Amino acid sequence: GESVGLHLPTLSVQEGDNSIINCAYSNSASDYFIWYKQESGKGPQFIIDIRSNMDKRQGQRVTVLLNKTVKHLSLQIAATQPGDSAVYFCAENPGNQFYFGTGTSLTVIP
Amino acid sequence: DTAVSQTPKYLVTQMGNDKSIKCEQNLGHDTMYWYKQDSKKFLKIMFSYNNKELIINETVPNRFSPKSPDKAHLNLHINSLELGDSAVYFCASSRSTGNLGYTFGSGTRLTVV
Numbered sequence: 001g002e003s004v005g006l007h008l009p010t011l012s013v014q015e016g017d018n019s020i021i022n023c024a025y026s027n028s029a030s031d032y033f034i035w036y037k038q039e040s041g042k043g044p045q046f047i048i049d050i051r052s053n054m055d056k057r058q059g060q061r062v063t064v065l066l067n068k069t070v071k072h073l074s075l076q077i078a079a080t081q082p083g084d085s086a087v088y089f090c091a092e093n094p095g096n097q098f099y100f101g102t103g104t105s106l107t108v109i110p
Numbered sequence: 111d112t113a114v115s116q117t118p119k120y121l122v123t124q125m126g127n128d129k130s131i132k133c134e135q136n137l138g139h140d141t142m143y144w145y146k147q148d149s150k151k152f153l154k155i156m157f158s159y160n161n162k163e164l165i166i167n168e169t170v171p172n173r174f175s176p177k178s179p180d181k182a183h184l185n186l187h188i189n190s191l192e193l194g195d196s197a198v199y200f201c202a203s204s205r206s207t208g209n210l211g212y213t214f215g216s217g218t219r220l221t222v223v
Contacts (some may be wrong), residue, residue: 043215043217046211097155098212100145
């Protein structure tokens, strides 16, 4: 199987600060990546995606950065809010299915 | 309307029993999946069906048997339940295989006692 790891299993940030969640992936053939957010008691929800022909993609308050050289991607959340508290997963797709990382638990401190 | 719905949401059962989890999607997607999430939140794919045809069958005990009566439904039947089967099971769907995002259901928490 594939290995998609996260550098920090837990992250606590003050409300209003920016959050950065990192992810290392293992398959250099992966060409599509997605960040998912999983709130307590719910299924993972799509946040933002990026393809390997890009190194940055921005959404509403979120930015994903992709560094293919070191097989690393990150999720930046601007002005973190209490509603951002959740487990965040990166997922890589080398062609036929997604492989998920173990998740980072983000806690926003009011 | 819920896009991907699973039933039941919670399931508590004794070892050795047989149980089923149902999944339905109303998105018109062609591909459906079953994932298992363990206590450490790790998500592992179990099965994938595309237009009722099995396309991914990871190393899963043959006590687990998926059934897809049509492309909008993918049910999971588990025989002879074991303690280690306790987990949250997620159904997901996508428009096709490969490079497209998944829509997940809200999960079924299975507890085997």
